[in-house]
Amino acid sequence: MRGHLPDENPGFVGRRTELERISAALADHRLVTVTGVGGVGKTRLALRAAHRAADHYPDGVWWTDLTPLDGDRLLVALVADSVDLSDHTPGMATTGLCRRLADDRLLLVLDSCEHLAEPCARLVTELLAAAPGLTVMATSRLPLGVAGERVVDLDPLPPSGRDALELLRRATGEDFPAAGPAGEICVRLEGIPLALELAAAQIRLQGAEAVRDQLGTRFDAPPGARFDLLVHPERVWPSRHQTLRSAIGWSHELSAPLERLLWARLSVFRGPFDLASATAVCAGGPLNRATLPDALAGLVRACVVRPPDAGGRHRMLDTIRAYGATWLDRTGETGAVAARHAAHFRGLARRAESDWHGARQLRWYRTVDAHHTDLRTALDRLLRTDPDAALDLVGSVAFAWSCRGRLREARDGLEQALLLSEARGRVRARALWALGVTLVLQGEFGPAQDVSERCAREARYAEHTESTEREPGRARDAVRSDDEDGERPGSGGTGRWGYEDGDRSGSGGPARWVDGDGDRSGTGGPGRPGELTLDAAALAGLLALTTGRPMAAYVIVGHVLAAARGGPGDSAARLRCHLVRVFALTGLGRLAEARERALALRALCEGLDEHWTRTALEYQLALTGLLEGAPATAAGHARAMLEGTRRLGASLGVALGLDVLATALAAAGDGERAADVSGTGEAYWRATGQPRRGLPGLRALREKYTDTVRATIGEPAYEEIFVRALTGPPQDGLDRALRGPRQA
Numbered sequence: 001m002r003g004h005l006p007d008e009n010p011g012f013v014g015r016r017t018e019l020e021r022i023s024a025a026l027a028d029h030r031l032v033t034v035t036g037v038g039g040v041g042k043t044r045l046a047l048r049a050a051h052r053a054a055d056h057y058p059d060g061v062w063w064t065d066l067t068p069l070d071g072d073r074l075l076v077a078l079v080a081d082s083v084d085l086s087d088h089t090p091g092m093a094t095t096g097l098c099r100r101l102a103d104d105r106l107l108l109v110l111d112s113c114e115h116l117a118e119p120c121a122r123l124v125t126e127l128l129a130a131a132p133g134l135t136v137m138a139t140s141r142l143p144l145g146v147a148g149e150r151v152v153d154l155d156p157l158p159p160s161g162r163d164a165l166e167l168l169r170r171a172t173g174e175d176f177p178a179a180g181p182a183g184e185i186c187v188r189l190e191g192i193p194l195a196l197e198l199a200a201a202q203i204r205l206q207g208a209e210a211v212r213d214q215l216g217t218r219f220d221a222p223p224g225a226r227f228d229l230l231v232h233p234e235r236v237w238p239s240r241h242q243t244l245r246s247a248i249g250w251s252h253e254l255s256a257p258l259e260r261l262l263w264a265r266l267s268v269f270r271g272p273f274d275l276a277s278a279t280a281v282c283a284g285g286p287l288n289r290a291t292l293p294d295a296l297a298g299l300v301r302a303c304v305v306r307p308p309d310a311g312g313r314h315r316m317l318d319t320i321r322a323y324g325a326t327w328l329d330r331t332g333e334t335g336a337v338a339a340r341h342a343a344h345f346r347g348l349a350r351r352a353e354s355d356w357h358g359a360r361q362l363r364w365y366r367t368v369d370a371h372h373t374d375l376r377t378a379l380d381r382l383l384r385t386d387p388d389a390a391l392d393l394v395g396s397v398a399f400a401w402s403c404r405g406r407l408r409e410a411r412d413g414l415e416q417a418l419l420l421s422e423a424r425g426r427v428r429a430r431a432l433w434a435l436g437v438t439l440v441l442q443g444e445f446g447p448a449q450d451v452s453e454r455c456a457r458e459a460r461y462a463e464h465t466e467s468t469e470r471e472p473g474r475a476r477d478a479v480r481s482d483d484e485d486g487e488r489p490g491s492g493g494t495g496r497w498g499y500e501d502g503d504r505s506g507s508g509g510p511a512r513w514v515d516g517d518g519d520r521s522g523t524g525g526p527g528r529p530g531e532l533t534l535d536a537a538a539l540a541g542l543l544a545l546t547t548g549r550p551m552a553a554y555v556i557v558g559h560v561l562a563a564a565r566g567g568p569g570d571s572a573a574r575l576r577c578h579l580v581r582v583f584a585l586t587g588l589g590r591l592a593e594a595r596e597r598a599l600a601l602r603a604l605c606e607g608l609d610e611h612w613t614r615t616a617l618e619y620q621l622a623l624t625g626l627l628e629g630a631p632a633t634a635a636g637h638a639r640a641m642l643e644g645t646r647r648l649g650a651s652l653g654v655a656l657g658l659d660v661l662a663t664a665l666a667a668a669g670d671g672e673r674a675a676d677v678s679g680t681g682e683a684y685w686r687a688t689g690q691p692r693r694g695l696p697g698l699r700a701l702r703e704k705y706t707d708t709v710r711a712t713i714g715e716p717a718y719e720e721i722f723v724r725a726l727t728g729p730p731q732d733g734l735d736r737a738l739r740g741p742r743q744a
Contacts, residue, residue, distance in 0.1 A: 002729045003060025003106070004082065005051060009044050013170065014163030021152050022049040026056075026107070026135060029150035030128055033113075033138045036154035038319040039194030039244045042139040043111050045154060050109050050137065057135070058727075059104035067112045067318040068270045068373040070380065072119035077409055079123070083108065084687050084730070086405025086651040094123065096689035098130035105133035112318060113140040121146050157191035164191040171200030174208075181208035188215045194319065195247035201303040202254060214250065248323050251302055258295040261287050263304055264331060267324035268341045271373030272313035280344040281337065311370065338381060345371065345378035346389055349396035353430075356400075357572035359609035365648065368400045379413055387420035388427070395431035402438045403612065405651045405688070410438045425462040429532045432458055436539040441652065445547055452540050459532035466530075529564050534573035537561075541580035550587025557581045569604045575613050582620055586627070595624045615644030615653065622660040626701055631667035638664055639738055646734065654734065655684035661737055663702045671709030675718045678706070679725025680733030687730070 022045070025032040034042045034049075047063070054061045064082040069075060076094055080086075085100045101108075108127070113120040121144040124136050128146075138144060143151045157164040162178070164186040169176055176182030185208065189195040202211045252260060265282035266273070273281075279292050287295065296314070299305040306315045316324070328334050348371065352364040368375065375397060382390035394413040401410040414435040418428070432455035439448035529537075537560040544553035557577040568578040578601055585594035598617050605614035618641035625634030638661035645653030658681030665674035710718045725733045 003054065003057070003062050004084070005054070005061055005063050005109075006047060008047055008051060010170075012044050012048055013166045014157060014161075015041070015045055015048070018045055018152065018154060019049055019052065022046075022137070023052065025150040025152055026053055026137065029148065030134065031124060031136045031138070031144070031146055031149045032152060033140055033143050033149055034152050034154055035140055035143055037156075037192075037244065038141060039192050039317075040154050040156055041193040042154055044193070046109055046111060046137055046139050050107065053107060057105055057107045059106040059133070061107040061109065063109045063111065065111050066116060066120070069116060070270060070377060072116050073380075073412075074376060074409065075116060075119050075123060077406070079108070079110070081406075084651070086407075086688050094126055098127060099689060100686065101127060101131035101134050103133070104131065107135045107137060110136065110138045113138050113144060114142060117142060117144055120144055157186075157193065157196075159187045159189070159191040161191070164196065167193060167196050168200055168203075171197050172203045174203070176208065181212040184212050185215060188212070189247055190243045192244050192247070194317070195244050197303050198247050198251045201301060202251070205301065214254075244319070248320060251304060252323070252327075255302060255304070256295070256298060258287055258291055259298045259302070259304075260327070261285075261331075262292065262295040263299060263320075263324045264328040265324075265333070265337050266299075266305070266316060267321045267328050268334075268337050268377075269316070269321075269374055270377045271371065272309070272315045273374070274308075274312045274314070277344060277348075277371070277374075278314070281341045284340075313370065339385075341374070342378040342381045342385075342389070345375050346382070346393045346396075349375060349393045352400065353396035356612075357575065357608070357610065361609070362611050362647065365400055365403070365611075368397050369404055369649065372401075372406075376409070376413075379417075383413075383416055383420060387417060388423040391417040391421040391423055391431050392427050395427060395434055398431070398434035399437060402434070402441055403648060403650050403653075405649070407438050407442055411435065411442070414438065424458070425465055426532060429455060429458040429462050429536070433532075433535045433539055437542065440539075440543055440546055445543065448543050452536070452543055455539055456533070456536040459530075459536040462532050463530045529560050531571055531573040534560055534564060534571070534577050538573065538576040538580050541577070541584065545580065545583055545587065550584045553580055554584035554588060557584070568601060569608060575601070575605075575610070579613055579616055579620075582617070586620055586623055589627075591624050591628055595621065595628075598624070611644055611647065615641055615648065615650075618644060619653075619656060619660065622657075622664065623698060626660070626663060626667060626698070629667075631664040634664040635661055635668070642734065642738055646738075651684055652688050655681055655688060658684060658734075658737060659702060660698065663698065663705055666705035666709045667701070669709065669712070671713035671718065672721055674706070674709050675713070675721035676725045676733065677737045679722040680728075680730060680737060682722070682726050683728075683730045683733065 022032060022034065026049070034046050036042050050061045050063065062083045064079050066075070066078065069078060076097055080097050080100070083097075083100060083106075085097060110120060110124070117140060120138065120140075124138070124144060125146055127134055128136065128148075143149060157167065160183070165176060165178060165183060168182055168186060174182075182203075185199050185203075186196065189199060199211055199215070202214075252263070255263065262278075262282055265284075265287070266278060268281065269277070275293060275296065278296060279289055283289060283292055296305065300307055300314070304316070304320055306317075308314050325334075328337060348367070352368050355361065355364050375393070379390055379393055382393060390413075394410075394417050398410040398414050401407075414431055418431055418435070421428070432451055436448050436451040436455055439445075439451060537557050541553040541557045544550070544556060557580045561574070561577050561581070564574065566574060568574050578597070582594050582598045582601065585591075585597065598620050602614055602617045602621070605611075605617065618637045622634045622637035622641060625631065625637060638657055642654060642657040642661065645657055658677055662674050662678040662681055665677060
């Protein structure tokens with residue numbers, strides 16, 4: 001089944017009438033908003049309704065949790081990600097999303113819209129206009145106010161009814177009688193599910209009678225005295241939410257002092273967090289590495305923090321997190337803890353970047369993905385408070401984001417940081433390199449050329465500055481900023497640092513390294529090129545490859561590799577240059593040499609346990625197999641590439657790999673499987689928002705062999721298989737593609 005829905009909460013009870021109302025509303029309206037106070041169960045009800053409605057939407061039900069967002073800047077990106085759109089296109093963010101949904105019949109669920117009500121209303125209006133088959137279900141404390149919206153207002157469970165008592169029974173694991181302390185607790189808490197869950201946690205610790213008595217003391221007080229500790233309660237708590245306010249305040253009072261302090265500090269996390277991150281951000285004063293784990297365990301027992309998932313990550317409900325944030329503000333620690341949060345995730349980003357080359361690459365890649373929400377939160381804060389640190393953070397993770405398909409976020413963060421930061425040298429060169437890669441992947445070759453040249457100049461500046469600092473006696477030639485024209489007064493040089501390919505007309509003329517002195521020796525000036533220059537060369541080579549200039553790519557990286565010390569396994573930058581050279585050899589038709597070099601690099605990557613370059617090499621080996629007339633060999637390498645891209649979660653890589661595999665199957669005469677794989681490939685291409693693309697040689701081969709198998713099995717048969725794969729669950733199609741001939 002297509003789509004993505006979280007697993008249902010096993011504690012769901014009742015709500016039969018409300019479920020019927022939502023089902024009827026979905027049948028007659030394209031926008032249904034479930035409203036109600038915080039903690040009343042909107043998310044649980046919407047999730048149950050979405051599961052029940054799944055069979056009515058052939059293109060799936062897709063869930064978007066909006067609670068991680070602290071503003072609307074990433075709203076479209078989050079929704080796109082939730083519908084498996086790894087949007088690689090430039091231009092307006094909503095364009096790709098509208099295109100993705102335009103022809104589908106699906107249900108999109110937007111959970112927790114209240115803090116983004118106006119942006120959500122604008123987005124929903126645009127999507128409904130662009131996609132006639134789209135239905136939206138939203139949850140919010142208030143309606144979105146969109147024309148045609150059907151509102152289903154959700155009340156608490158009937159306090160004296162069986163459903164409230166059943167929820168309490170399931171949450172505690174005890175079989176309470178209807179008459180007794182448990183029933184009184186349900187009445188006291190007015191049947192609000194979240195309040196009942198908090199009470200259940202205390203019942204497990206103290207017993208029902210003690211909890212009833214404590215609630216009686218608190219709830220018999222006047223409403224204003226039940227919870228008068230918030231400075232600005234109206235910002236978080238609506239006036240009709242006094243009962244839940246009191247229940248959460250009561251849980252807060254029952255927590256130990258260190259637990260209350262941790263609760264407040266944990267509120268800076270927008271996404272899931274593990275113990276290591278919680279310790280790094282929240283430790284301080286009496287809350288230290290020795291005491292923090294016990295405090296966290298206490299919050300889990302009290303249902304303030306959710307138990308860890310399979311990856312050891314905890315989560316706080318947004319209502320409870322907001323309460324903690326208010327307490328953090330009262331303590332005067334908001335700025336300090338937020339700064340520690342930003343510093344921690346900047347450090348995490350830097351460790352991920354430094355460990356990219358080697359055995360820990362996949363681990364760090366997944367870590368960056370798991371902490372994506374808080375990395376974005378940290379970046380947003382640093383863009384406001386410390387742009388130089390923001391440039392460092394985003395330059396460290398942007399390549400991983402681009403590999404994961406988060407091109408818009410990578411480009412947005414890089415461009416903002418480069419604009420705001422005045423930092424020069426290594427940090428800026430790395431960010432320019434990452435931006436150049438992102439632009440190439442988006443197909444923005446003109447801007448990518450400009451960024452590539454700026455990257456080369458900044459790399460030259462950084463390495464020159466670092467070398468003169470190491471050797472004070474060396475003449476310190478002034479190197480101008482990357483945003484100037486690059487010519488030193490009186491140098492008589494070319495006025496540009498970087499790479500040129502003859503007349504730059506795309507003819508593939510004599511490419512060479514150009515430095516500010518007009519030196520064309522390939523060394524990049526005095527000394528040998530360092531890692532930044534190597535990466536600048538890899539970027540320039542990548543750009544040349546994707547614009548059909550393999551000779552330029554070959555010469556560019558060849559010059560720099562010839563001047564650099566060390567082998568291909570010594571650094572990620574060297575390995576990327578060697579990868580570009582292998583693809584350039586393929587494009588030049590030097591297939592035997594390309595294959596030999598690729599196999600040697602692959603063996604090196606296997607020894608390093610390096611995944612990204614190894615996956616790209618499998619793609620190159622598949623291409624070489626096709627060009628050499630060995631479709632079975634090509635298919636094997638294509639499947640190896642697909643396994644790698646699936647591990648990396650790289651949808652663009654999956655799309656490219658499926659194209660190679662479909663071409664190999666067609667070349668082998670397996671028309672039915674070629675049609676099936678090609679249809680799945682088209683589904684993945686649509687998920688990137690881009691038309692099919694790849695190296696020019698592959699396009700010609702694909703068209704040739706596809707025409708042949710269409711004629712062999714017949715156009716109707718081919719189209720039927722293709723469309724069935726295109727409209728089916730893409731993951732199922734990928735699973736079929738990965739099965740070899742004997743497993744099919």
